Amino acid sequence: MSELFFKSFVTENMGVITHICRAYAANEEELKDLIQEVTIQLWKSHQKFKGNSKISTWVYRVTLNVCLAINRKKKIDTEPMSSVDYEEDTDHTEREQIEMLYRAIRQLKESERAIILLYLEKKSYQEISEILGITVSNVGVKVNRLKDKLKTMING
Secondary structure (H helix, E strand, C coil): CCHHHHHHHHHHHHHHHHHHHHHHCCCHHHHHHHHHHHHHHHHHHHHHCCCCCCHHHHHHHHHHHHHHHHHHHCCCCCCCCCCCCCCCCCCHHHHHHHHHHHHHHHCCCHHHHHHHHHHHCCCCHHHHHHHHCCCHHHHHHHHHHHHHHHHHHHHC
16 A cells, blocks of 8 residues: 555545544543554554455454553543534534533443444444454344443433
8 A cells, every 4th residue: 555545545534533533532632642543553554454354344443443452551531522523514502412422432331432433433233243343133232222321321
């Protein structure tokens, strides 16, 4: 993979990378550090990618593994991030709801965060199963339980 192609590849996948990293970062600085570390790991490991899965599956795996590894080394705060990227047309109420959701997600266990983030990225149960190495039926059960858990955390 050439350097130019790699830059383009990272740019195309930056939304997904940022989305996952945000759930593991306590603040904007940690978010930047996680994204940088994911980018480095993607570069280091791109030659090992054999094409046995979708490239998006590989990006998810690398991103989650980096976030989980760094999180294990250094326990993070569950304080809400001061800055979350929004679409320009997102209104104030929707922004508050998004921030509440991220606050709740950051309070989940690492494995639960991974599942719910993949679900929010509209990955199929099959794709989540492949990325996390659990059965499709287990994904379904966990997603339903996590949706209930998040509703309870947000609504009280």
